Structures are given as structure tokens and as C-alpha cells.
Amino acid sequence: MTAEIHAFRCLDDNIGVLVRDPATGACAAIDAPEEAAVAAALDEKGWRLTEILVTHRHADHVQGIEGLKRRYGGVRVTAPDKARNEVPGADRYVGEGDRVTVGSLEAEVWDTPGHCRDHIAYWFAGERALFAGDTIFTLGCGRVMESTYAQMWSSLERFARLPDDARVYSGHDYTIANARFALAVEPDNAALKARAAEADAAKAQGRFLIPSTMAAEKATNPFLRARESAVVRAVKLEGAEPVAVFQALREWKNRF
Ligand SMILES: [Zn+2]
Numbered sequence: 404m405t406a407e408i409h410a411f412r413c414l415d416d417n418i419g420v421l422v423r424d425p426a427t428g429a430c431a432a433i434d435a436p437e438e439a440a441v442a443a444a445l446d447e448k449g450w451r452l453t454e455i456l457v458t459h460r461h462a463d464h465v466q467g468i469e470g471l472k473r474r475y476g477g478v479r480v481t482a483p484d485k486a487r488n489e490v491p492g493a494d495r496y497v498g499e500g501d502r503v504t505v506g507s508l509e510a511e512v513w514d515t516p517g518h519c520r521d522h523i524a525y526w527f528a529g530e531r532a533l534f535a536g537d538t539i540f541t542l543g544c545g546r547v548m549e550s551t552y553a554q555m556w557s558s559l560e561r562f563a564r565l566p567d568d569a570r571v572y573s574g575h576d577y578t579i580a581n582a583r584f585a586l587a588v589e590p591d592n593a594a595l596k597a598r599a600a601e602a603d604a605a606k607a608q609g610r611f612l613i614p615s616t617m618a619a620e621k622a623t624n625p626f627l628r629a630r631e632s633a634v635v636r637a638v639k640l641e642g643a644e645p646v647a648v649f650q651a652l653r654e655w656k657n658r659f
Pocket of ligand 1: 459518537
């Protein structure tokens with residue numbers, strides 16, 4: 404049986420996600436940006452929270468944990484090993500290569516440093532679903548704050564090797580701003596123009612483009628396209644390594 408997945412808005416621009424195993428009723432929240440929004444999503448679906456899977460220790464991803472634990476009881480919180488003692492209410496810590504289950508659903512844990520040193524992602528191969536936190540966004544990527552650009556680039560490159568139909572759930576909806584930047588990098592990318600129009604239409608209807616797919620990201624997300632000649636030309640780095648192109652893009656976006 405395939406997982407039931409529900410993505411919803413929290414705070415201003417965070418995205419909360421619930422992943423439920425219909426076989427057992429087990430249900431995980433990916434991060435806990437806001438107790439009330441997660442609880443409202445659970446009520447709306449009629450699901451019972453059993454797990455919280457934390458992608459990284461930033462406050463806007465963990466501040467709802469303790470309230471949710473108090474509210475529901477028996478919720479197990481899985482957090483990054485590299486954020487030991489920094490995630491409130493954590494019950495166990497995981498890192499690269501560990502496996503996490505939500506009922507009969509199984510995820511592989513990937514260390515994905517870049518946005519911060521402790522960042523991890525959860526790849527549910529059987530569901531073709533990636534919970535990527537603040538490493539990749541629809542049409543964008545997280546700020547590189549505590550790790551090197553090379554680490555962030557290799558985290559993104561690893562995502563890019565996932566199957567084209569992998570569904571990508573990210574921790575924020577910055578899609579409209581990301582589309583504006585992506586178009587500044589690649590004004591002639593037809594797939595990107597179509598996607599930007601789709602993002603505008605979704606916004607007008609109160610929707611957002613999450614999940615994305617890896618195929619769509621590879622075709623339109625500039626941060627996965629540092630090998631494309633149009634992108635290399637946009638940052639005037641002909642002949643440079645992709646990681647240098649990636650860094651120039653990210654620094655440009657910071658100023659954009
Ligand atoms: Zn963050």
C-alpha cells in the first residue's frame with residue numbers, strides 16, 4: 404500500500420508534511436514548524452501522529468515538537484545525530500545510512516550538509532518520496548550557512564541522481580521568488596518559463612508547487628544546472644568547475 408502524504412502551510416512560508424502508512428495507521432510529521440498547524444492538518448485528515456522526523460535543528464523546524472508530544476503522547480522524535488542535544492524532545496538520533504520506519508514504510512537517512520552542518524534528508528525509496536528539508540526547494544536551494552559550498556553541491560548532486568519521478572518535498576515555499584531568480588539566470592529556458600507561469604497560477608489559487616519532481620527540478624532549478632552552458636555563461640565562469648558555478652549562483656541569489 405502506498406503512503407498517504409499531505410503537505411500544508413505552517414508559519415509564513417514553512418511547509419509541513421504528514422506521511423501516513425495506511426496499513427498500520429502510523430503517521431509521521433516531517434519537522435514540526437508550528438504545533439497548531441500540524442494539529443489542524445492531523446484533524447483535517449483524521450490521522451494520529453506517531454512520529455516526528457526532524458531534518459535539522461533550526462527553530463522553524465523544531466519549535467512545535469514539545470507541544471505536539473504533550474498534545475498526543477507516545478510520539479517518537481527522530482533527529483539528526485549531528486544535532487545531538489540541540490533538538491527539543493528528541494528520542495533518538497540518526498545519520499547517514501540509518502533506516503527509519505513509519506509503520507511499514509521505510510526511509511533511508513542521508514546526511515545532506517550545506518544549509519547547516521546537521522542537515523539530514525529522508526528518502527522513502529518505496530514511495531519515491533524525498534523529504535529534503537531546507538536543502539532543496541522548488542526552483543531553489545537553501546542558504547549555505549554552516550557548511551562549505553562543496554558540501555551543499557554534493558548534497559544537491561546526490562538528490563539529482565534520484566529517479567526522475569522522485570517526489571521532492573521541501574521545508575519552505577519560496578517558489579515565486581525562486582522562479583524570479585531562476586528566470587534571471589536562464590531567461591530562455593522554456594521549461595522554466597512554463598513552470599514559473601504554473602507557480603503564479605498555483606499561487607492565485609492558494610496552492611503551491613510542493614511536491615516537485617526530480618525531473619522538473621533538473622530541468623528548471625538553476626542550482627541543479629551548474630553544468631548547463633547557459634547557466635555557466637550567466638555567471639561568466641566558462642571553464643570553471645560546477646561547484647564554483649554553484650557558489651556563484653548561490654551568492655548571486657543571496658544578493659538578488
Ligand atoms: Zn533551516
